[in-house]
Amino acid sequence: MMRKRILISLPVFLVCIGSWFLLSGEPPLWKTLSGSNRNVQTGHHLVPILCFHDVNGAGPYSVSIQEFRNYLDILKKENIRVWPLKKVMEHARQNKLMKQPTMAITIDDDFENIARVAAPILREYDYPATFFVYTKDINNHPRGGMAWEDLHRLLAEGFDVQNHSHTHTAFHEPRPHENQEQFARRVTQEIITSREILEEHLPGHKIWAFAYPMGYYSPYLESRVRDAGYDLILTVDAAPVDLTANFSGIMDRYTIQKEYVDDPMAMFYKQIAYARQTYKSAEVAQVEEGPEHGLK
Ligand SMILES: [Zn+2]
Structure with a gap:
């Protein structure tokens, strides 16, 4: 019945x-x-977002200049195109697949070497990148650090600069003896005051993305960043962006590192394999052929 x-x-x-x-x-x-x-369409649906630190620096997340070049050479040789982070976000929002395997490059912190070392190398390859900076130390190290004029130059060259907090400390939960009001005020400084500082010193440049320092987050912090009006939150949770998924406003990144993974190169090739994966669907729009997205 x-x-x-x-x-x-x-x-x-x-x-x-x-x-x-x-x-x-x-x-x-x-x-x-x-x-x-209604033809079924095939496209690439996974986009790894790479997160570099310390190009020519020291520490577990650092890469030498030669290693950095080697990563970029591999992307070139393997026909992985590099798109601006914002463009990847727009495709994720619209559930558009990619016609070619695609990745995005981000570099966090690294006030020593973003402007002097990483950016000139990226320019050689015509690869766009987003630099996540924290505001407390900009211009505080006239010798080795980063000055506002460095950021002006990077923006003029076609790179993107986005927010990585004010102090680059953990602020996903209250400190011992910190009450809720004090904690909330501290978070405001880290996610909102820092954006005001960036937008004040970089006139005409919109800050739309926030990367959690050291990857620490909590439901409270996530809701504060969303309420602050950011278009995108970046974690370091090592999953590629899935263009077929409902856009959540959060994208994970894969951190390039040497000490906490057994075989960094194997992990890097895994990202390439993700970018190459294809997906068939009648319900996800294929990306239109458009201009390539180099630096300019
Ligand atoms: Zn950082």
Whole structure:
């Protein structure tokens, strides 16, 4: 009895849906998403976001200049294109697949070497990158550090600069003896005051992304960053961006490192394998052929 009702009601349901589309003038969802026909489309749906630190620096997350060049050479040789982070976010929002394997490059902290070492090398390869900086130390180290004029130059060269907090400390939970109000004020300074400082010193440049310092976060911190109006939150949770998933406002990054993984190069090639994976769908729009996204 139950089964019969389902059998009768399914065609009725389909007719109703069909007439709704005709009457409403709205195209069905698959047409909106995939263009004028319903061919199943294949594209690349995983986009790893690389997170570098300390190019020519020291420590477990550092890479030498030669290692940095080697990573970029491999991307070139393996035909992985590098897109600006913002462009990847826009595709994730619209669930657009990529026609070619694609990654994005970010570099955190590294006030010593972003402007002097990493950016000139990235320019040689014509690879865009987003630099996540924290505001407390900008201009505080006139010799080795980063000055506002460095950031002006990087922006003029086509790179992106986004927010990595004010003090680069852990602020995902209150400190011992810190009450809720004090903690909330501290978080405001880390996520909102820092953005004001960046936007004040970089006129005309919008700060739309926030990367958690050291990867620490909590539901409270996440809700504060969302409430602050950022378009995107970056973690270091090492998962590629899935362009078929509902956009959550959060994208994970893969940290390039040498001490906490057995074989850093194998892990890097794993990111390449992710970027190469393909997905077939009638319901996800294929990315249009558009201009390539180099630095300029
Ligand atoms: Zn950092």
